[in-house]
Amino acid sequence: MILDIVEIGDPVLRRKAHKITQIDRDIRLLADDMLETLRDSGGVGLAAPQVGESIRMIVIEYPEDDSVENSPMKTYKVINPEIIWRSEETVVGSEGCLSIPGYVGNVERNESIKVKGLSVFGRPLKISASGWMARIFQHEIDHLEGICYIDRATEIFKPSENTETEAGSGAAEEPQVGSAAAVTTAEKAAPETSAEASKAQTVSEALAAVPETADTPAA
Ligand SMILES: [Zn+2]
Numbered sequence: 001m002i003l004d005i006v007e008i009g010d011p012v013l014r015r016k017a018h019k020i021t022q023i024d025r026d027i028r029l030l031a032d033d034m035l036e037t038l039r040d041s042g043g044v045g046l047a048a049p050q051v052g053e054s055i056r057m058i059v060i061e062y063p064e065d066d067s068v069e070n071s072p073m074k075t076y077k078v079i080n081p082e083i084i085w086r087s088e089e090t091v092v093g094s095e096g097c098l099s100i101p102g103y104v105g106n107v108e109r110n111e112s113i114k115v116k117g118l119s120v121f122g123r124p125l126k127i128s129a130s131g132w133m134a135r136i137f138q139h140e141i142d143h144l145e146g147i148c149y150i151d152r153a154t155e156i157f158k159p160s161e162n163t164e165t166e167a168g169s170g171a172a173e174e175p176q177v178g179s180a181a182a183v184t185t186a187e188k189a190a191p192e193t194s195a196e197a198s199k200a201q202t203v204s205e206a207l208a209a210v211p212e213t214a215d216t217p218a219a
Pocket of ligand 1: 096097098099139143219
């Protein structure tokens with residue numbers, strides 16, 4: 001079943017999500033629905049709060065090797081994910097978010113991480129991720145803490161409307177004029193009010209100088 005994705009401004013996105021203590025059929029069904037919703041949205045990752053469930057579960061689907069065409073997809077459903085190691089090396093890359101349609105931002109992330117968690121059958125998982133995969137995991141695990149990428153972004157911009165985009169950045173295909181206001185208003189309640197306000201002001205300025213965003217998948 002395809003679920004509704006909540007957007008910025010919904011308080012569930014700002015709540016610290018609850019640890020899952022009982023992994024049952026309902027959890028597995030939700031994981032399946034989240035994956036179906038992710039595929040339908042054309043994104044690469046989805047956290048339970050993004051479908052209105054304040055619990056610690058994420059799903060990720062991304063090509064194993066994004067430098068080749070038709071690479072097999074890697075799919076993860078992780079319960080109670082936790083980053084247990086981060087590389088010192090960091091990289092800045094652009095990110096979008098299915099809950100913040102129409103925008104992307106530059107975010108510094110650890111280049112590699114190790115994540116532990118549980119499978120939907122309660123088995124321990126250990127995942128090593130680097131590059132884009134590491135970025136997606138960090139983005140999704142942030143959602144479980146009530147953190148959105150706009151809190152970390154050094155720059156937020158709206159991809160130019162005539163840019164041909166891949167499925168991943170579906171958000172860019174439907175520019176939403178009202179979103180600038182939505183982002184600023186929604187973030188007024190967040191702690192970093194002044195920082196957010198100034199970031200929001202850079203949105204329009206950044207439009208003129210949009211870097212390559214065509215390959216920015218939303219998560
Ligand atoms: Zn997101």
